[in-house]
Amino acid sequence: MIKAVCGLLLRAFVVLSGATILTFALLWNAPGDPAQAIAMARFDALLTDEVVDQVRQEVGLDRSFWQAFWAWLGPLLTLDLGFSAVTGRPVWPDLAAAISYTFPLAFSSLAVGLAVSVPLALLATKRPGGWMDRLAVAAASLGNAIPAYWLGLILILLFSVKLAWLPALGASTPAHAILPALTLGLGVAASLTRIIRSGILEARGQPFLPAFRRRGIVEKSIGRDHVAPHAAIPVVTVLGLELAFLLEGLVLVEVIFGRPGLGTFLVQAILARDFAHVQAVVVLTALVFVAVNLAIDLTYRIVDPRIGESDA
């Protein structure tokens, strides 16, 4: 067990280091002259080569790849994300402001997803193959095919334009979060429903359940103590994929609904060629992603001790 945990930690470390280098290399090799872009963003005019060169030196773009990498990594390790060369402000406060909009949205979407998918999967598995089951599977397949940006537009059309019940753009009140959370949450629900459903069906087929029944254990306790934990295993394994789905969806949904969150922050940073901002978001995403996957791998082993240690 300890060996396996160490292996997982080493893996997470290697992957995270690789991800950091990859991020930096990507931005370093991006076509176009970043110094020019920064100068344009700052002075908002056509510039002479002299000014661009001056900016280049000031921002440190005249160094070699590894020099620049270490200069960026050192402060990063102390969570210092440096200054944005475009806005001239430190990255962290702006990033934190963006996160404060994204975090609640991510959680409420996840809540919506669970609130829809768990009851739906339970209803579907009451009679496998019945009309409820087929309806749930069909709804999930349809939900998986609907892109978040289209669903978002339809919800805006329905609830903001036609019915005028909910606000669509911005993030000034909590009511502004309802449509985005619904958009993302329904997408999450679609993929979770399928997984929970097949998890329950597989758990029901376990050979020890008839033995419990014969011993006279009540159906309720079998469901709670034996079927539910078994059904949870496949759900836990795909939570990482679910998180990826959530992060991808967040970018699009925030752009549609004009929420000033992490996704909007990223897209604006790309358009402005604000490398410090892009790097910060990408590294943060990778960090969250790797950390969550590590946590999943660890829980997985705790939930189901049968999982082999040699599994690479």
Next chain:
Amino acid sequence: MRSVWVLAIVFLLLAGLGPVLAPYDPTAINIPKRLSPPNSEFLLGTDAMGRDILSRLLHGARWSLGLAFLISVISLVIGTTIGLVAALGGKRADWMVMRTTDTFLAFPELVAAIVIAGLMGAGTWSLIFALSVTGWMRYARVARGIGLSVQSRGYVVQARLAALPAWSLARWHYLPFLIPSLTVVWTGMFARAILGISALGFLGFGVQPPNPEWGSMLLDARVHLRSTPLQMLWPGLAVVLCVLAINLTGDALRDALAERDHPK
């Protein structure tokens, strides 16, 4: 299940014949007729520049489905090669290759694709690059997994003892085993590529106007949500139907393979 195949074939035909069936030039600008609702002249109406939406949808099928096919095949080739290298290359190569794969998996695919395509500058080539570079990892994992399971089979051991070169081992002893599972993964990735292309198009990082691509059509339509809400319905519907048809085909394929491997 037959209906799904029919649907998939209909879409392929539409992508192939779309330009022939389209009543108008998809890029022809007709300002006096801009934003007209569906009528007998323009069956699905026109967009903000007076371009026929039906023609754009039909031509767009070629962009969306064609590019998605190209991207999913490129990543299939990259991923399979990398997975086979890991499976055949011994323990150390395996570890290195799989940690590289994990590193690429450390970013949510679409977020990475948005960053890459955005930084490379909007355009079809950066779109293809961005989505292929972020799409090969699942193939690699599947190819490696199956590759390792094939490794201990008698005839593979025999072939190894006979000092068969690695590439012919890969070609004749590993690849035939990989094809069924990889096909299932491929259908999923094909659908994902369609979604990715339209997502990038929607953000303005993908196929550039005036080329008709479903995602960028949605981007155009979004501005006119209040005045001509129907305009936004069609491209989205096209994406949904295509993805649904492909996903269902993939499901059917997977079930058929499971049936073959474990007959009831």
